[in-house]
Every structure is written in C-alpha cells, then in structure tokens.
Amino acid sequence: MSARVATTCPYCGVGCGVLAGVDALGTVSVAGDPSHGSNHGRLCVKGAALAETVDLQGRLLHPKLRGPDGAFFRTGWDDALDRVADGFRRVIEQHGPDAVAFYVSGQLLTEDYYVVNKLAKGYLGTANIDTNSRLCMSSAVAGHKRAFGEDLVPGCYEDIDRAELIVLVGSNTAWCHPVVFQRIAAAKEAGARVVVIDPRFTATCESADLHLPVKPGTDVWLFNGLLSFLFQHGVMDASFVDAHTLGLAQALAAAENDAPEPAVVAKACGVQLSDLLAFYRLFARCEKTVTLFSQGVNQSSSGTDKVNSLINCHLLTGRIGKPGAGPFSITGQPNAMGGREVGGLANMLAAHMELHDPVHRDIVQSFWASPRMASQPGLKAVALFDAVLEGEVKALWIMGTNPVVSLPDADRVKRALNACEFVVCSDIIERTDTNVHAHVLLPALGWGEKDGTVTSSERRISRQRPFLPAPGEARADWRIVCDVAKRLGFVEGFEFETPQQIFVEHARLTSFRNHEACDDGLPAAPRVLNLGSMSALTPQGYANLAPVQWPVNEHGEGTQRVLSDGRFAHPDGRARFVATKARAPVHAPDAEFPLVLNTGRVRDHWHTMTRTGKSPRLAGHISEPYIDMHPHDALRSGVREGELARVQSRWGAMVARVRHGGDVLAGHVFVPIHWNDQFASDARVGGVVNPVVDPVSGEPEFKHTPVRIEPFPVRWYGFAFGRRFLPASELSYWTLIQGERFFRYELAHRERPGDCGAWARAWLGVNDPDADWLEYEDRTTGVYRAVHVLDDRIDACVFLSSRPDLPSRQWLSSLFARERLEDIDRAGLLIGEPPGAGVDTGPVVCSCFGVGRNTICEAIRKEGLDTTAKITATLRAGGNCGSCVPELQRLIAESRAATEA
Structure with a gap:
C-alpha cells in the first residue's frame, strides 16, 4: 500500500477528511481521517464507498467534437480548445459579452471556480456565470447578506456538541449529512433536546423529541410566531439588540401581523397547538440553541424570508457567535461555500464583494488589472437557461453539472440546449443527460485526481489532494479555462502553472483594500472573509496545508466562530432584523393537480448518480425511483403500492413505483431527485418541478409543485x-x-x-x-x-x-x-424462491456492512435485541456511519408491536 494521502470527501458540505491509498495491484482504499476536525475519522456510507466509484467505466477520457451526423468523434486538445475559444470569440464579436455564459458546479475546487469567475467577469465582461449551488444554497446566502452584511455562517460543528436544544429545519440530516447527525445523536445522549421541523416524517424524526410536520411553505409563519412569542414573554437580550442590531420594530410588526398568537400559527402551519407551544417554550428556555437548516428552507419561492425569519429569532435572543448557539446553514455540496468565496454566483464578485457596488468593482478590477469588468448582475440559473432558449445567450460552457436533470422544468432546459448555437461541457463522465446536447466535450479530472481546496459548511478550508494519476487526456478544470483564456488573448491574467498560485492570488484578493468605503460613502466594515496571511503560502506550504477555518489571522490561525464580538459586516457594524412576510407558495393545488410534490435526496445516492450509481454497495438500499404517497391519496388516484404510476404537473411528467413509506402527510407526495435517463426510462423529476424562484435569491421552488398521480398501466x-x-x-x-x-x-x-x-x-x-x-x-x-x-x-x-x-x-x-x-x-x-431458510437476507438496511432486513428482523426476534446498540454488537449494522440507526429503531418497534399483538 502506498502512503495514504489526506484529502477531502467530494459529497456534501460536511467536508469530511479522508485518507486514501492505492496498493500495488491498483486497489483503492479509503478511511476517515481521525485528525480532521470536521469528522474525526467518521465517514458516512457514501464516503466509505468512494473506492467503488473511481473506476474508468463511462469516463470521458479524450476531447470530443460533435460531427455533422450528430455523433461525437475524438480530437486533440489543441483542436478542442481552439474550437471553444473561436466559438466564444465569434459570439462576443457578433452579439456582445452577455451573449455567452457559464454554468458551473459546487463540485469544482475553489481554484477552478476562481479562474472561470475571473475570466467571465473581469476579462470577457459578463456576469453570466452561475452555479448549481443556486439550486440549494442561494437563499441562505441572500439571508446571510441581508442579516449580517456578508455571506457568513457564524458557528461551527462543535456548537452542536455544546447545544442544549438542536432545531433541525427542512433537513433530513440522518440521511443527507450523517456525520453531522452522529454529533446530534451524541448531543442528545448527553441531554440535548432535538426538534425536527419537516413536512415529512423522515429518518431524522425517529430520534427527535418533537416533530412538527408543518405544511410546506409555512416556515415564515412558524418563525414569525416564535419571534412574537419570545418578545411577548420577555425572552430577549436587550443589551445585544440595542448595541448590535437595527430593524427590530419593523420585524416585530410584520411578525405580529402574520402571527398575532400561537393558535393562528398552529392553524396556518397545520400542527397541533400543544406541539407548537412545546417548541416555542423549548426555544425560550434553552440559551444554547443551534438551529440547523437546509434545503427544506432554501428551496422555496420564499426561501430568503424563511432564512431571515429564523435568523431574527437568534438575533432577538443574542444567540449568535456563542458556543452552542447560532443559526447554522448546512450545505449540500462539497464546495458550495468555496465557490461563493470567489464569486461563483451571478450576483457576486470574488472575495465576498458585491457586483452592484462600484467601489467593489473597482477593487476587483484594479487587483486583476483586467481590461473590463461586468457592471451588472448576470443571469441566475433558471433565467440563464430561459435566455438560452430565447436566443439571448448563444454560447454556453457547462462545468461539472447536469442541468437537464437537476434544474426545474428540465425539459425546457433540454430544449434550450438543443437550440443553443454552441454548447461546451467539461465533465468526467462521457454520457450524461446534458452532455448528449454538447458540441464540444472536454475531459476533466475527478475526485482522487484533482488538486486544490474546498470549504465546508463551517468555513473550514481543506485540501483535496490527488492520489490517482490523470486518466487518458483528462485535465484540471482551472487549466482548461486558462488555456481557453490565453487563446482569447488574455495571457497575462491566466499564466498560472499550479493550483497553489491560484489560491495565493485568491488569498491576496481577500485582504486587498479590505477597509474601503462603500458606494454610499459610509466607512466599510472589513470583510470577514480574510485569508491575507495565506497569501504567503509557498508551494510546500500549500502542499502541507492543514484544514483551517476562515477568517485566518496574521499568524495563520483559523477562527471557530465569527460575529462573537457583535461586530457585523454592514457598514455600521450592526446586524439587521429583516421584516418577513408569510405568503403561500405561488402555485396552489387545485382540482386538476390536487397533490403537492416535494423532492429531495435518498440516503445512499448523490445528485444525478454519475458517481454513486457505480457503487453496488450504495445501490442496495433504495434501488429504483419511487413515489411516496399516503394510502388514501393512492386510493383516490387509482394506484396501488408496488405498481407503477405517472406524476404529472403543468410542466412535465415522470414514472416511478408507488410506495407507502409512512413519511408523507395526506395531500403530499415525495419523489427523489437522483434518477435520470442514464439509469431509468422516465424518472427525471426535474422535468415535473415548477420553475418558480425566490425573488431575492433566484432559488427554485423544489418543495412545492402541484401534481396529480395517475396509473401507468402495464401488462x-x-x-x-x-x-x-x-x-x-x-x-x-x-x-x-x-x-x-x-x-x-x-x-x-x-x-x-x-x-x-x-x-x-x-x-x-x-x-x-x-x-x-x-x-x-x-x-x-x-x-x-x-x-x-x-x-x-x-x-x-x-x-x-x-x-x-x-x-x-x-x-x-x-x-x-x-x-x-x-x-x-x-x-x-x-x-422462484431461495432453497432453504436464511438464504435471503432481504433488502439492504445497513449499506456499510451489507446487512439485510430479514437478517436483522430474525436476530431481533430470536435473540431479543431491543436496542440498536445490541443489533450493532450482534450484526455490526449501525456501527459505522449511523445513517441506518433510525431504520433499526423502526424495525425494533415493529417487532415489539408484532409481539404485543
């Protein structure tokens, strides 16, 4: 076995450290890194199965061009790069820089993100660069900026360990962030209370002290009601509010207008008044409260207001920047935060500067010495592809993402790509639902081959280091971008030879002119994102860089928590309460489309399955797409559990198998996001989702689409x-x-x-x-x-x-x-059946150790296993990532109920 390389997991934003190695036979092994502060050696099942996903089956290994017959043919790098540069140059010369666009990904490293953002905004002069992080985190970004003045996550994972109350809002943490969930479970064992706010009864709810199954879209009612309740009961840090905030009166007026009393809130949210009051009283009583929120909050047409209504409650009580207290956005992708640091969103500049601010534009342009600077925000994801379809954007470069699957109204995205004059895709997989529409395919490096940095949900910068050779002719994304930039005539700004040089430039920019006035003439608070001391990193220092949380001081030391001094990033240093207005989702169910579709992830798969779809271990838990619905709704729709049905909305349709998982309320259905045309005949739920977006953040409404369910008859x-x-x-x-x-x-x-x-x-x-x-x-x-x-x-x-x-x-x-x-x-x-008892282990429950349901149930029955710890001791199930523990608890409960019956 070669020496193990310390790198970072490429899945969610927890940012777990991984030790990876390759033996003499080329076999890859991975394990959690005990020294990494994000996970202390823990890995979820997806991280533990990474070795099963690094093979070259299906890899894009050489540049390819589409021929006149529509088929792709192999070409050389020079030819492919010339084709890209010529295509973009021609469109810009004929139609201007806003006729080109880039759509990038939270899978890119920070260094990749930096150079493509620099090319687009500072050299081509267009802000038409957006990212798939728009689909999951942009409401949190907008909420942070409105409240704090900058895109800041105040806390750290250690706050979970210290909390008295942990509130999970719109997050199935047990499945989507299992390593964080292990911290939550440990905190609960130590006495913390756990409240889950989610329309579905998910695996996370199994371990909760209280579950509030709010109606989708009613979070603002809930937290406006909490704000009013806290104020009316005197639960307020008056000295903090007076010294460090503005806008409380307006926020309270808005809250009391929507939620004059808890009974009104309970009715609006569809929850029991007693449960609502139990939550409000817990929040009031527990000084150390951490509120973790994720896609159930963000992915909404009112997502930004949801975020701010939640933050308002922490500002009122002064529970921010303190050990064991604060609002905490847990991120969906490994480098969503790193991309935001370097301006990867269409409305941002690098180093947390604002595109609409002329002072900030001048700072960045001066630093880059660039020939031009985009002067207005670019097109956000959904609007970007609308512009492609309408012919306003004529050349599009897509990097490391699959929008034909992941965007709402995805069939419209497909039509847009078919209509686009020039589409370039940089990817590691050759055949995806998006790549089939490209004119040029560029082979990129994948996890295990890439070299750079990522930033986790707690602002922790970690290295992704290569431990595998570059396959075929694949190249780093940053190098591909630089090569195209040089062909466009921008040699001086893109003479990078290593990712270390890019990171150092990024670090220098975070401290460059970091105290200058804003366009309103007020003195600027320094940007909290400051990596200035890291600009002195040598190649060896970068190679050895240990995980560190920004901001980083002059001694190279990181910061666990920000905002602990009560100094915020608004020019006056004060946080802002934001008046939030509760409003119903844009599209309500009706007689034609009577049910509400919610979408999300399953435990063992990731995004559009280009990585997890390769792993037998990860395929075992949930192996095909499904429609989870209440039995009463199934009866009214004329469909049965186990049979196929079609989900139909005003925008599209898909087909999957009906199941009654007990997770959804009557009137609602849930469909996972992962399946696509490479893994199923007709299961792209993105084609069904409505394209309405939050007016502030531009984030789509993935959690509320009116649909109907109808039979899909087969013989x-x-x-x-x-x-x-x-x-x-x-x-x-x-x-x-x-x-x-x-x-x-x-x-x-x-x-x-x-x-x-x-x-x-x-x-x-x-x-x-x-x-x-x-x-x-x-x-x-x-x-x-x-x-x-x-x-x-x-x-x-x-x-x-x-x-x-x-x-x-x-x-x-x-x-x-x-x-x-x-x-x-x-x-x-x-x-048609196994010969003998015990042969059929049943569907996989614990993917880490391959333990099936039948095996677990038999052990529970025969050996009287009445706790998950006993199951783990007997079968190992639940003993690694812990994401199956809620399911083990359910099996114990089912066994107990069967015995008592």
Whole structure:
C-alpha cells in the first residue's frame, strides 16, 4: 500500500477528511481521517464507498467534437480548445459579452471556480456565470447578506456538541449529512433536546423529541410566531439588540401581523397547538440553541424570508457567535461555500464583494488589472437557461453539472440546449443527460485526481489532494479555462502553472483594500472573509496545508466562530432584523393537480448518480425511483403500492413505483431527485418541478409543485440480471442498478411477448440453441422465469409476472458471486424462491456492512435485541456511519408491536 494521502470527501458540505491509498495491484482504499476536525475519522456510507466509484467505466477520457451526423468523434486538445475559444470569440464579436455564459458546479475546487469567475467577469465582461449551488444554497446566502452584511455562517460543528436544544429545519440530516447527525445523536445522549421541523416524517424524526410536520411553505409563519412569542414573554437580550442590531420594530410588526398568537400559527402551519407551544417554550428556555437548516428552507419561492425569519429569532435572543448557539446553514455540496468565496454566483464578485457596488468593482478590477469588468448582475440559473432558449445567450460552457436533470422544468432546459448555437461541457463522465446536447466535450479530472481546496459548511478550508494519476487526456478544470483564456488573448491574467498560485492570488484578493468605503460613502466594515496571511503560502506550504477555518489571522490561525464580538459586516457594524412576510407558495393545488410534490435526496445516492450509481454497495438500499404517497391519496388516484404510476404537473411528467413509506402527510407526495435517463426510462423529476424562484435569491421552488398521480398501466412486471448491459430502452419502464459482478434491471412493459422464451433468449443475447438454459412458464398466472448458465455460473436471468410481487432480488444477486451453481440453486431458480431458510437476507438496511432486513428482523426476534446498540454488537449494522440507526429503531418497534399483538 502506498502512503495514504489526506484529502477531502467530494459529497456534501460536511467536508469530511479522508485518507486514501492505492496498493500495488491498483486497489483503492479509503478511511476517515481521525485528525480532521470536521469528522474525526467518521465517514458516512457514501464516503466509505468512494473506492467503488473511481473506476474508468463511462469516463470521458479524450476531447470530443460533435460531427455533422450528430455523433461525437475524438480530437486533440489543441483542436478542442481552439474550437471553444473561436466559438466564444465569434459570439462576443457578433452579439456582445452577455451573449455567452457559464454554468458551473459546487463540485469544482475553489481554484477552478476562481479562474472561470475571473475570466467571465473581469476579462470577457459578463456576469453570466452561475452555479448549481443556486439550486440549494442561494437563499441562505441572500439571508446571510441581508442579516449580517456578508455571506457568513457564524458557528461551527462543535456548537452542536455544546447545544442544549438542536432545531433541525427542512433537513433530513440522518440521511443527507450523517456525520453531522452522529454529533446530534451524541448531543442528545448527553441531554440535548432535538426538534425536527419537516413536512415529512423522515429518518431524522425517529430520534427527535418533537416533530412538527408543518405544511410546506409555512416556515415564515412558524418563525414569525416564535419571534412574537419570545418578545411577548420577555425572552430577549436587550443589551445585544440595542448595541448590535437595527430593524427590530419593523420585524416585530410584520411578525405580529402574520402571527398575532400561537393558535393562528398552529392553524396556518397545520400542527397541533400543544406541539407548537412545546417548541416555542423549548426555544425560550434553552440559551444554547443551534438551529440547523437546509434545503427544506432554501428551496422555496420564499426561501430568503424563511432564512431571515429564523435568523431574527437568534438575533432577538443574542444567540449568535456563542458556543452552542447560532443559526447554522448546512450545505449540500462539497464546495458550495468555496465557490461563493470567489464569486461563483451571478450576483457576486470574488472575495465576498458585491457586483452592484462600484467601489467593489473597482477593487476587483484594479487587483486583476483586467481590461473590463461586468457592471451588472448576470443571469441566475433558471433565467440563464430561459435566455438560452430565447436566443439571448448563444454560447454556453457547462462545468461539472447536469442541468437537464437537476434544474426545474428540465425539459425546457433540454430544449434550450438543443437550440443553443454552441454548447461546451467539461465533465468526467462521457454520457450524461446534458452532455448528449454538447458540441464540444472536454475531459476533466475527478475526485482522487484533482488538486486544490474546498470549504465546508463551517468555513473550514481543506485540501483535496490527488492520489490517482490523470486518466487518458483528462485535465484540471482551472487549466482548461486558462488555456481557453490565453487563446482569447488574455495571457497575462491566466499564466498560472499550479493550483497553489491560484489560491495565493485568491488569498491576496481577500485582504486587498479590505477597509474601503462603500458606494454610499459610509466607512466599510472589513470583510470577514480574510485569508491575507495565506497569501504567503509557498508551494510546500500549500502542499502541507492543514484544514483551517476562515477568517485566518496574521499568524495563520483559523477562527471557530465569527460575529462573537457583535461586530457585523454592514457598514455600521450592526446586524439587521429583516421584516418577513408569510405568503403561500405561488402555485396552489387545485382540482386538476390536487397533490403537492416535494423532492429531495435518498440516503445512499448523490445528485444525478454519475458517481454513486457505480457503487453496488450504495445501490442496495433504495434501488429504483419511487413515489411516496399516503394510502388514501393512492386510493383516490387509482394506484396501488408496488405498481407503477405517472406524476404529472403543468410542466412535465415522470414514472416511478408507488410506495407507502409512512413519511408523507395526506395531500403530499415525495419523489427523489437522483434518477435520470442514464439509469431509468422516465424518472427525471426535474422535468415535473415548477420553475418558480425566490425573488431575492433566484432559488427554485423544489418543495412545492402541484401534481396529480395517475396509473401507468402495464401488462407485465419483471426484473433481469446480466453480466453485461442489456437493451432495455425499448421497454415501457426500466431502471438500471449496478451490482457486484452484474447489472440488474427492474422492468415493465405495456405488451406481453407472444413467446416469452423466444423473447427472453433474444433479449438476453442467448443465440446458441444448445445453451444451458433453464426456464419455467405458467401461462395461467402469467409467470415466466428463464436463466442462462455459462460454464456452470449464472450468466443472466429474467423473471416476468403479471403482478409486481416478484421473487427476492437479494437472493438472486448472491448467486452471481458464486463460481458454480449447485443443483439446489438451479431448483431454486426454477421455483422462484431461495432453497432453504436464511438464504435471503432481504433488502439492504445497513449499506456499510451489507446487512439485510430479514437478517436483522430474525436476530431481533430470536435473540431479543431491543436496542440498536445490541443489533450493532450482534450484526455490526449501525456501527459505522449511523445513517441506518433510525431504520433499526423502526424495525425494533415493529417487532415489539408484532409481539404485543
């Protein structure tokens, strides 16, 4: 094993440290870094499975151009870069700089973000550069800036450990930020109380002392009511408010107008008055309160007001910048914050400066010595793609993201790319829903190959270091941008040779003229983002850079908490209470679309699955897209659990399997965001989501789209396993799942084959009439099973039925690990069930250790396991990342209920 490299996980914004290494056979291993302050050695299952995602299957390894026939062909870097530079130059010469745009990603490193932002705003002269962080964090950014004067997260993870009360708002932390959730669980064990505010009963709610299932969109009512309650009961830090804030009277007036008394709030939010008062009294009583919020707050047409209504309560009580207290935005992507530091959003400049401020524009342009500077904010994500469709933006460069899947009204995004004159995509995966629309494909480096920095939710800058060689002709994103910039004539501003040189320039800019007046003539408070001392980093110092939280002082020491001195980043140094107005979502359900769609993540997948979709371990927990809905709504919609249904909105439709997970209230449905055209036939929920955005932040309304659910009739259901890809695209429904040594497909079709045997042979590619072929058919029940055995090993199989209740996939998947099928296995395949008790471990619950539901339930029953700790001691389940602990708790409760019955 080579020496392990200290790097950072590429998933969520927790920013966990990872130790990665490669042995002599090229096998990659990963483990949590015990010395990293974000995780102290812990990893969630996604981080633990990173080694399964770094193979080169599906990688884009060479530059490619689209030919006249629409097919891509390989070319050299010089040709590809010339094509990009010529395309952008032509559009700018004919239509001006605002006819070009960039759409980038929180997956980029800070150094990548810096150079592309510099090129767009300071050299091309357009602010048309936005990022997929707009889709998850921009409401938090806008709320921070309104309240604090700068995009600041005041606290740190240690505050969770110290808190008396932890309030989780719109965050399924157990699944989306499992390492943070472990801190929450530990704090609860130490006596902290936990309140979860979420329309769904998620895995996080299993461990809560109180769950408030508020109606989607009613958070402002809730927190305006809390503000009024606190003020009316004298729970206020008057000295802090008087000395360090402005605007309380206006915020209180707005709050009391919306929420004159708790009963009004309870009715508006759809919660029990007793539960609401229990929350308000807990908040009033607990001085050390941390309020963690995420996408359920941000992804809303009133997301910024939700953020500020929450922050107002912390300002009133002075619970900010103190150990164990503060509002805390937990970030969705590994470098969403790093991108914001260097101006990656269309309305920002680098170093937390404001694009609308002429003084700030002059500071940045002077520092860059750039020929021009964008003078007005650019197009935010949704508006950007509207402008592409309307022909206003004619050249677009997309980096490390998949907007045809992730943006709302995603079919409109697809039409926009088809209409665009010139589309460039930098990516690590060759075939994505977005890349198929490109004119130029540029191969980028992926995690394990990239070299640079990222910033976590607690402002902690960490290094991502390479431990794998660059595959094929892949290059760093910053280098690709610099090469294009030079071809556009901007040599002097882009002569970087290493990421260290870029980071040092970024650090210098954060301290450059950092006390100058704003355009209103008031003396400026210094920007809190200050990395000035890091501008002296040598190449060796950068190579050895230890994780550090900004701002960084002159001695290179980081800062755990900001705003603890009561000095805010507004020119007068005071925080602002923001008057927030409660309002209903823009589109209300009606007779045609009577249900409300909410979207979000599942535990073991990430974004559009280009990484996690490669991991058999991560595919085991939830293997196909689903529609989670209340049984009463299913009955009214004419659909059944286990069958397929279509989700239809005014903007689009998708198909998935119905389930009743018990997570959603009547009138609501939930669909995960991850599946796309590479992994399923028709499961892009982004095509269904309405494109309404928050008027301040531009963040889309992913949590509230009126929809209807209708049956998706099919004649047969099925599944198939094969050691190679199978041609599923002609079927009415399919989902692809990566397994260990196999590919698995869930299938359904509107027409049943006339001859199942002939169809199965042709579809599985079994052409030899003398092949070892096992099959069974019962035409009365519509059941058909066929298995191809090659050299005594199972090669492929297909199971069909007129009903969706098919045999266990877990048992069948285990057969692909065997070097030889026994006679008893062949018999089991023909009868469609495992031969003997204990063979079928059931659906995976603990992905870290591959422990199935049946195994856990059997152990609970036989050995009387009545705590999750006992399950862990017996089966290891729940003993690593802990994200399955809520599910283990549910299985214990179900077993207890069954026994008592």
